[in-house]
Amino acid sequence: MPSVLYFGFLMRLELIAPGRTIMDPQTYNQIFTLHGVIMIFLFVIPGIPAVFGNFFLPILIGAKDVAFPRINLLSWYLFAAGGLLAILSILLPGGSADTGWTFYIPYSVRSGTNVSFTLFAAFILGFSSILTGLNFVTTVHRMRAPGMSWFKMPLSIWSLYSTAWVQVLATPIIGITLLLVVVERWFGVGLFDPALGGDPVLYQHLFWIYSHPAVYIMILPAMGVISEIIPVFARRTIFGYKFIAFSSIGIALFGSLVWAHHMFTAGMSDTGQFVFSILTFLVAIPSAIKVFNWTATLYKGSIDLRPPLYYALGFIFLFSIGGLTGLFQGTLAVNIQVHDTSFIVAHFHYVMFGGTGFGIFAAMHYWFPKMFARMYNEKIAKVAFWFIFIGFNILYFPMFIMGWLGMPRRYYDYLPEFHIYHFISTIGSWILIVGLIIMFTNLIRSLTKGKITNEENTWGGETLEWHVPTPPPLENFEHIPTITEGPYEYKQNEEPQLEEKR
Amino acid sequence: VSAPEHSVAGHVHRDDIASRMGMWLFLFTELLLFGGMFFLYSVYRYMNAEAFHVAAKELNTLIGCFNTAILLTSSLTMALSIVAIQKDNRNLSVFFQVVTIVLALGFMVNKYFEWSTKFHHGLYPGSDTLLSLDSGEILFFGLYYVMTGLHGLHVVIGAVLIGWMTRLTS
Numbered sequence A: 001m002p003s004v005l006y007f008g009f010l011m012r013l014e015l016i017a018p019g020r021t022i023m024d025p026q027t028y029n030q031i032f033t034l035h036g037v038i039m040i041f042l043f044v045i046p047g048i049p050a051v052f053g054n055f056f057l058p059i060l061i062g063a064k065d066v067a068f069p070r071i072n073l074l075s076w077y078l079f080a081a082g083g084l085l086a087i088l089s090i091l092l093p094g095g096s097a098d099t100g101w102t103f104y105i106p107y108s109v110r111s112g113t114n115v116s117f118t119l120f121a122a123f124i125l126g127f128s129s130i131l132t133g134l135n136f137v138t139t140v141h142r143m144r145a146p147g148m149s150w151f152k153m154p155l156s157i158w159s160l161y162s163t164a165w166v167q168v169l170a171t172p173i174i175g176i177t178l179l180l181v182v183v184e185r186w187f188g189v190g191l192f193d194p195a196l197g198g199d200p201v202l203y204q205h206l207f208w209i210y211s212h213p214a215v216y217i218m219i220l221p222a223m224g225v226i227s228e229i230i231p232v233f234a235r236r237t238i239f240g241y242k243f244i245a246f247s248s249i250g251i252a253l254f255g256s257l258v259w260a261h262h263m264f265t266a267g268m269s270d271t272g273q274f275v276f277s278i279l280t281f282l283v284a285i286p287s288a289i290k291v292f293n294w295t296a297t298l299y300k301g302s303i304d305l306r307p308p309l310y311y312a313l314g315f316i317f318l319f320s321i322g323g324l325t326g327l328f329q330g331t332l333a334v335n336i337q338v339h340d341t342s343f344i345v346a347h348f349h350y351v352m353f354g355g356t357g358f359g360i361f362a363a364m365h366y367w368f369p370k371m372f373a374r375m376y377n378e379k380i381a382k383v384a385f386w387f388i389f390i391g392f393n394i395l396y397f398p399m400f401i402m403g404w405l406g407m408p409r410r411y412y413d414y415l416p417e418f419h420i421y422h423f424i425s426t427i428g429s430w431i432l433i434v435g436l437i438i439m440f441t442n443l444i445r446s447l448t449k450g451k452i453t454n455e456e457n458t459w460g461g462e463t464l465e466w467h468v469p470t471p472p473p474l475e476n477f478e479h480i481p482t483i484t485e486g487p488y489e490y491k492q493n494e495e496p497q498l499e500e501k502r
Numbered sequence B: 001v002s003a004p005e006h007s008v009a010g011h012v013h014r015d016d017i018a019s020r021m022g023m024w025l026f027l028f029t030e031l032l033l034f035g036g037m038f039f040l041y042s043v044y045r046y047m048n049a050e051a052f053h054v055a056a057k058e059l060n061t062l063i064g065c066f067n068t069a070i071l072l073t074s075s076l077t078m079a080l081s082i083v084a085i086q087k088d089n090r091n092l093s094v095f096f097q098v099v100t101i102v103l104a105l106g107f108m109v110n111k112y113f114e115w116s117t118k119f120h121h122g123l124y125p126g127s128d129t130l131l132s133l134d135s136g137e138i139l140f141f142g143l144y145y146v147m148t149g150l151h152g153l154h155v156v157i158g159a160v161l162i163g164w165m166t167r168l169t170s
Helices: A002-014 A025-060 A069-091 A115-142 A155-187 A200-234 A241-255 A259-263 A270-298 A307-330 A332-338 A342-372 A378-404 A416-449 B016-047 B049-056 B061-086 B090-120 B135-169
Strands: none
Touching: A002 A025, A002 A416, A025 A069, A025 A115, A025 A155, A025 A200, A025 A342, A069 A115, A115 A155, A115 B016, A155 A200, A155 A241, A155 B016, A155 B135, A200 A241, A200 A259, A200 A270, A200 A307, A200 A342, A200 B016, A241 A270, A259 A270, A270 A307, A270 A332, A307 A332, A307 A342, A307 A378, A332 A378, A342 A378, A342 A416, A378 A416, B016 B049, B016 B135, B049 B135, B061 B090, B090 B135
């Protein structure tokens, strides 16, 4: 990840002044492609399900492991292979892909760079994702501890479960689509290239049929993490458990039907535009349900402001901005104004970085003591948060403004009137990076130097991971627990909900 | 079918329903994988109805029929081998698996003849003959090679896996 942050940093540095600053246009194109491909396929998509899901999904449902441990290992090998291929595509002669992470036809067929390698890497990473999804769906169905009915599951499990379904249902489509582009490049088979009769817009449909649901693969697990953290630090039962649970399913469902809103200016029929616009608005409902329920949980809670809650609150704030600006774009008339401008870049960074990124940071700070039996420095974690949060807003908010004024995305150069916004934005990127360096240094240093803590329940949580030893032993539980109560029943100073089956 | 199992301190986890569920989910992803191509085929066929009709005349219906029969029969033999193993008749199960592999090979041989005839006529991706045709026909043959090619790849992978299964069975 540090190298990828470096790509983002370089791009911002290039854009600090009009004209050439530190790199040529071709390098700029390659860097934004790499930034997109690596961030999406290697960081944001697998970030929570692969790292925290594999660790905590079994614990949270009271299981010793996932349903198919060997398939889990296979998906790890595939992930490593895909990552290696992505790195190879940078190093091999020809240079890394310069198409943008969307690989739009016909340029992705014509580009002389190593597009095939990058596509193939994404194809393999897709299989890794499918297998993880398949494993999680089966695990949630078959491995829940006795007494853990569907509505006694922690909300992060609902999120991971919905995500897993999207992974299983949407990823094969992108797999075959990317493979078809590879075949088209290697063998000159006419499939999408308009010179051979193909239809580039059809490619865009197939691409977004996966890639829009994929943004829900990215955000849903983060929402799950937030649903875990909020009640713990508000010391209250979550408000509207069932609504949050069903809204995860709702997001997965509606989110799969909105893909064509990426193509409002590509010449779709009016009916098509109208339908996809409406469906896009509908996705906002379950997302808003979550945000309102989280804030309602905090209301009159006995709030304990610790680092995980900082990042969780950061998530709610930034995700709300990202989500609401999404509605602007879903409006057909406004979409024409902001399409392919830096407004879009700001929007999806607010959702993907401000949302999923902050969700991952929150998860890291929340589960760190449980995973490593060491505690990080809480003060430094809070300082890092403020740097990240302030830097983030200075970096991305100007993009809304200049995008609205007409600054196109992915442009290497710009008119002088946009200079001030680019300048402020680049300053923001430095503050953000300082914050990230502080945060990661604090966490990495604490792996070996942090205060040793074998405390079972660091934060006073009620979910199962806080009732197993720290760090969790192999196979998590000595005895599979029997569940009698919901996951967020706070009864301070009482015995935990666990009853061990002997 | 052996369930994924792992054991620590004598504990063996085995859940056949979970295994079946995982298998069905996997099959569904395969369906979607090919679904993407059928989707492409339908759209292009709608857009180039006449060219697709003309291009399809190039295909050999006899070999196609024969290969369909082979595919269906191999499904049957595979199902029979599962029934055999459920009745604890390992040798019979291995026999049916071997028959399945032979049918897979037969399928590939037919495919070889089918493809090489087209190559003979100059109908392969990027050839001058193909590029001189109507763009709808170029699309048709593009899809033809990709779809049958990917299916052929599945047949080969399947045959290899069944070969490995025979060792596990006996």
